[in-house]
Amino acid sequence: MNRVRTLHKALLSSIAMSAPQDRRRRVLLIILSMIIVGGIFIPVIFGMGFMVKLMTDAMGELDSVSSGLLVMLHIITIFTVVFGINIVFSELYFSHDIEFLLPLPLKAEDIVLAKFWTIVSTENVMQSILVISCIIGYGISTKMGVVNWLCSLIGVLTLPVVPFAYCAILCILIMGLTRLVHSKDVVMRISMGLVFVMMIVLVFSMNSMQNFDIEVFVREVAAGEQKFFRWMNWIFPNVYFFVRFMANADVLALVYYVLINGISLGVMLLCARLLYFKGVLDAGSRAPRRVIKDEGKVLAKVKELPVFWSLFLKEVRILMRTPVYFTNCVIVNFFWPVFVVAIYKLQRMNLGFEGIRVLYGNNVFTMRVYVLFGIFIISIIISAMSSIASGAISREGQYFQFMKYIPVSYKIQWHAKAMTGVFFSTLGMWIYLIPGFFLFSIPLAHCLCYLAISLASIVFISYMGIYLDSIQPKLVWDDELSSLRENYNTFYAMGIAILFAAIVTVVGVLFYRFSGKNFYLTVLCILLFIGLGITYIAIRTIRYGILNLAEQEET
């Protein structure tokens, strides 16, 4: 057990983000952390908690107070499995440290257990925030006692154990018994497929929501007859027993909960003992065959480009060809219509294209303002979420020194990186907006306003993102996924994007009201605000950003 603990500590310390050395950057990071807490964590805790409270209140009337909490914890667990499988695959089979661990006299179970605890420790941060939010909502609604609050701590700390153990068992079985996965890229494609399936299910379920009767659904959940969640109780019994234990301080439920955790870990370790080394060794010998291209055409590919475009193209190629970046940074820009359609469906509206055209034409329900702020908020959030700019320097990792020794000014390199973010986010927005404008017969002047707002907000957050990443980039990482997962700069960018979007929206809406509902003046007002934001970030980039880059060393 000591060996597992030592290994776990070593693995954990290797993924920690280093702290900046100078006071200016330390202070800035503290401020940014506070923005994250205020802009992301508190709204998430408040939102989730409020939702669970509402559900608990509703279920309470049907004598099933804990069903709301159970439903939410099951949903969190499903997400843990879907997003966790990729992380577990990478950590167990494709991390660079494996080739150093294999020659050591360690048992397969020791390696798997140490890596497993590392995954649980690092991934539990976000999940525990969500679990705490749910418990707070439930606790307030049921006026939970001190004992129950204490019981809830067990769940906060241990709920991810079973879903991650399932992921680990699945990975070990796939790697040990099949030859399906030969590289991290294949893993990424599998998890990308899973996310796509989830999205399709989401769209279809939203589509069927028009015939959805919430009262029937609530009654079924409360009576324990809702098929999906009944299945979930069987698949993730740990969630079911945890909720029973926490809600009723039921000791027998706690015994079952501990037993289920123990069994899942036991099965994982048994699989590891039997199959882990086989899978790891096989993974190293499954490289795809090399294809030799036509020699005559090779030299024809020698082409000259201006250095900015060449650096830009390098960024694009790396983003497109690295599956982790492709899904987390590129694809994320193109998913937003799914959520717009989902929200539209949940409103139970069925206006059709003609209906929307008429509503927009007559500005019914001040629809133009909704569209305006909708486009602004989506553009800025999507751009921040994509982390293309806020991870641009961190993504260099061990290649960071390249930026330092090439004879290209940091300013050009900075612009090339920022423009990559602008390119993908703008493409992700405009590819839907422009056909949408034609579809709904939006006047040309309005189209130009929307496109300008979208572009300006993307430019602002992209330059903000790269500036944030320059303060303390995460340059030491084991694989590409870690460069995103362990990099807090994306969170900082998200926090600022949410805060900025909220401020501009409030100011813009007030301005619209007090300017006699003048659409164009409101657009101008928003553009002015974004312009101020861009000017501010341009000044900070020139004064500090480039300096950050020049002073940044590899560690």
Place this chain on the structure above:
Amino acid sequence: MLTIEHLSKTYHGGVKAVDDLSFQVNNGEIVGFIGLNGAGKTTTLKMMSGILRPDGGHVQINDYSMETSPLEAKENIGYIADSPDMFLRLRGMEYLNLIGDIYKVPVAKRKEKIESLTKRFDLFDALEEPMQSYSHGMRQKMMVTAALLHEPDVWILDEPLTGLDPKSAFALKQMMREHADAGHSVLFSTHVLEVAEKLCDRVVVIHHGRTLFIGTLEELSLRYPKMDLEQIFLTMTKDETMEPSSKEA
């Protein structure tokens, strides 16, 4: 020509990696940079190439100071890093095109250099492959090709022979000699004393970031009679109190 004067670097945490280092690599000579692991070789080379900022001292590449004209200084350098794992998602040709664009190498010249260098290193057939599929040696050869693409005046090579097969190692050593003979400067770090013995016009031996010796191997042999290079090196790095025997003018 490459000149460093009173170069110093202390890492965060107080580790003094390079301590008041001064030497010069003249046109037409190959200088071997020798030292134990952790002696400060890579840190020095990284300061010379602009990757690390020195705490004190100056780096001069031909007429350009790395401090005041970094871009011009960097244009005169061909640098090979200690790790050849660079942008592995790019294809070999894409990487060389990127380097060509950065150093503004005209297309015709670029074609000629790519063809000659990659054929010399048996790399031409792999140019259309992603560098991820290359072996360590192939990646190293790609880094050498890229570093020499713009025909830099000063070569700064950090362990350039590591991972190369005998044929490629021979080709690179030959190229280093040709480059020096054409009136340019080559500085390379190595652990392999035999390579230094055969290839270098002068050597710089450093230990704990400080110079132990600068001069020709003959001068070194005179100081330690009846010893081979390996014995001399072990003796020198054991005796840390020894003062530098000669300095650049």
